[in-house]
Amino acid sequence: MHYERFAPSPTGKLHLGHAFSSLLVYNSTKKNNGKFLLRIEDLDFQRCRREFEESIFEDLNWLGIKWDKKPIRQSQRFNLYTDAIKTLWKKGVAYKCECTRKDISKAFQNFDENQSLSPDIYPGTCRPKSINHDNFSVRLDIRKAIELIDSKDLFFFNKSEINTPFEKINVSPETLIKDFGDVVIARKDIKTSYHIAVVVDDSAQKISQVTRGYDLFKSTFFHVLLQKLLNFKTPKYMHHKILYDDDGKKLSKRIGSTSLETFRNSGAKKEDLVKLLNLNQNVWS
Ligand SMILES: [Zn+2]
Known part of the structure; x- marks a missing residue:
């Protein structure tokens, strides 16, 4: 069976970019x-x-989208995420980190300039530490994690439009080390992370194709590694183009792009939206 998911965060009103993604x-x-x-x-x-x-829910109803099972809510699934993080501990690829943002930027100032890490990559300060208090995040030791996986298994199938064929994308260990480093897999406050929750839920919901924006293309590299470590199947991916505002900025809630609600309330119909988003070429036939 082919399963796909739409996975919005309720941190604001959906905008036209979400409408585009959900319709795709x-x-x-x-x-x-x-x-x-x-x-x-x-x-x-x-x-x-x-x-x-x-x-x-209201916006999706207006778009004519019907979901096939009861929606799931990540806030009710923390035990599953905790189990996944425990599995990573057992594999010896997790460690505690007590750094604040300030600590990390300070560590960078003292960092050997010859190291080829980009400034948003954690320098590994806490890797050798033993931390005995509760105020810590958990990081994945990316080098140890990669050692556990046959690099031939690090790949996924990807496309950018409904009617184009999939192509194989290899995930190189060097890219994981250079572009991700020791990523936080459990934040101090919520004890899990976006990355863990997404791979756990995609697996639990038996998602066979993940359709999402191209802005998440790079995250998929890390998700493939997590899937291998957790013995999950890697779904196929469609990373679709991102819609831009007239001024060239990505549509987002933060820059106040048109919300779908505003669009609806202006008396527009779904057909107007499909035309506006140029979705016709992506519509199934
Ligand atoms: Zn640290």
């Missing part, structure tokens, strides 16, 4: 005679609100 997922699901699943990614309890969750 829906069209792709229909084309493959699959099921459309809805997942509410509400891990960040400081930013997520129930009222935004309600407006997600």
